[in-house]
Amino acid sequence: MLEIKNISVMIDKNPILDGVDFTVDKGEVLVLLGPNGAGKSTLLQTAAGLLKPTSGKIVFSDRPSLDELAYRRRISTVFQSPLLLSDTVENNIACGLRFRGFSRTEIRTRVQLWMNKLHISHLARRQAHTLSGGEAQRVSLARAFCLETELILMDEPFSSLDTPTRRELVSELRHVFSETNQTCLYVTHDLEEALTLADRIAVIIDGKIHQLDSAQNVFLRPATPEVARFVGVDNVIPGRVIANKEGLLQIESAGSLIEAIGDYRQGSQVFVCLRPEDITLLPITAIDQASSARNRLNSKITQINLQGPFARIQLDAGAQLTCLVTYPSVKEMDLKIGDQVQAVFKTTAIHLLPAGKKSR
Ligand code: ADP
Numbered sequence: 001m002l003e004i005k006n007i008s009v010m011i012d013k014n015p016i017l018d019g020v021d022f023t024v025d026k027g028e029v030l031v032l033l034g035p036n037g038a039g040k041s042t043l044l045q046t047a048a049g050l051l052k053p054t055s056g057k058i059v060f061s062d063r064p065s066l067d068e069l070a071y072r073r074r075i076s077t078v079f080q081s082p083l084l085l086s087d088t089v090e091n092n093i094a095c096g097l098r099f100r101g102f103s104r105t106e107i108r109t110r111v112q113l114w115m116n117k118l119h120i121s122h123l124a125r126r127q128a129h130t131l132s133g134g135e136a137q138r139v140s141l142a143r144a145f146c147l148e149t150e151l152i153l154m155d156e157p158f159s160s161l162d163t164p165t166r167r168e169l170v171s172e173l174r175h176v177f178s179e180t181n182q183t184c185l186y187v188t189h190d191l192e193e194a195l196t197l198a199d200r201i202a203v204i205i206d207g208k209i210h211q212l213d214s215a216q217n218v219f220l221r222p223a224t225p226e227v228a229r230f231v232g233v234d235n236v237i238p239g240r241v242i243a244n245k246e247g248l249l250q251i252e253s254a255g256s257l258i259e260a261i262g263d264y265r266q267g268s269q270v271f272v273c274l275r276p277e278d279i280t281l282l283p284i285t286a287i288d289q290a291s292s293a294r295n296r297l298n299s300k301i302t303q304i305n306l307q308g309p310f311a312r313i314q315l316d317a318g319a320q321l322t323c324l325v326t327y328p329s330v331k332e333m334d335l336k337i338g339d340q341v342q343a344v345f346k347t348t349a350i351h352l353l354p355a356g357k358k359s360r
């Protein structure tokens with residue numbers, strides 16, 4: 001449906017996008033995920049035909065020569081601020097259809113349908129400026145969907161909403177996507193949103209695509225250390241493979257010995273990626289025969305940060321580790337800075353990435 005072909009954008013000699021290359025397939029929701037300043041909005045504006053790339057091109061629906069106006073009529077957009085006219089909700093939703101010359105009956109049918117689907121029928125006669133942020137964003141979604149364009153582009157539509165409202169809208173949007181088969185390029189910096197909405201995720205960092213993959217792979221098997229950190233893998237630890245016994249690796253890192261599964265040769269430099277919630281803490285004296293976790297590192301607690309129901313704990317195990325423990329278990333174990341504990345994790349919780357050249 002949409003081919004982004006080797007797009008680069010320079011602004012004032014600064015590279016903003018660097019050879020971005022991917023395709024959005026018909027019927028899919030492709031989420032462009034990345035931190036603030038990564039170049040997501042720049043890419044979306046390029047895809048919308050609002051910004052001319054320095055090099056590369058956008059091919060829509062196999063028609064490279066579509067002129068600008070014709071192209072813009074075949075797509076619709078939703079932005080972070082809803083950009084509503086000072087008019088009623090129903091007139092706001094209808095405006096794009098009127099502009100495109102649909103009949104009055106068709107306009108009425110579609111506006112009703114989309115107000116229903118987005119649960120805003122009771123707001124039809126309300127003036128746009130009296131709406132809450134969530135309601136206003138529902139109106140802008142209805143306005144985009146009712147055009148039934150081949151492609152919708154969305155740029156962080158929910159990022160200024162409070163968390164409960166955002167979650168509700170994200171889950172309803174997922175539902176609308178699966179009902180309609182709408183093709184969409186959706187931009188966000190929010191991992192949770194991406195995991196809920198995406199058929200595939202393109203991770204963009206510093207103007208480059210680092211990974212284009214299923215949501216599950218981006219989350220569990222990030223392709224680069226930067227993606228790993230962005231998806232919440234707090235432990236990205238450099239190490240060296242010192243033994244490989246039929247795929248069971250021993251990795252040395254800052255004096256710690258970590259066991260993992262993989263196909264790296266002895267001597268390879270790797271990054272050990274480990275999510276903080278995959279580390280369990282046990283008292284230093286505990287001997288837990290039942291656990292199948294092969295990694296048990298004696299560690300010292302160097303920092304405890306309470307974060308609502310969780311505590312993020314820094315450990316010195318030789319290697320520096322971060323783990324996430326529930327608040328009740330911090331209380332139960334009476335964890336304090338300076339305590340010695342065992343950091344326990346399974347080989348299967350570890351995802352390895354190559355570091356340096358001669359790795360695999
Ligand atoms: P994102 O949407 O991922 O947060 P943007 O695409 O808005 O990122 O911006 C990417 C980078 O490009 C940022 O570093 C931003 O400062 C820079 N940038 C964007 N637009 C302009 C502009 N018109 N002039 C100069 N720099 C810009």
Ligand code: MG
Nearest residue numbers: 040041042156
């Ligand atoms: Mg942006």
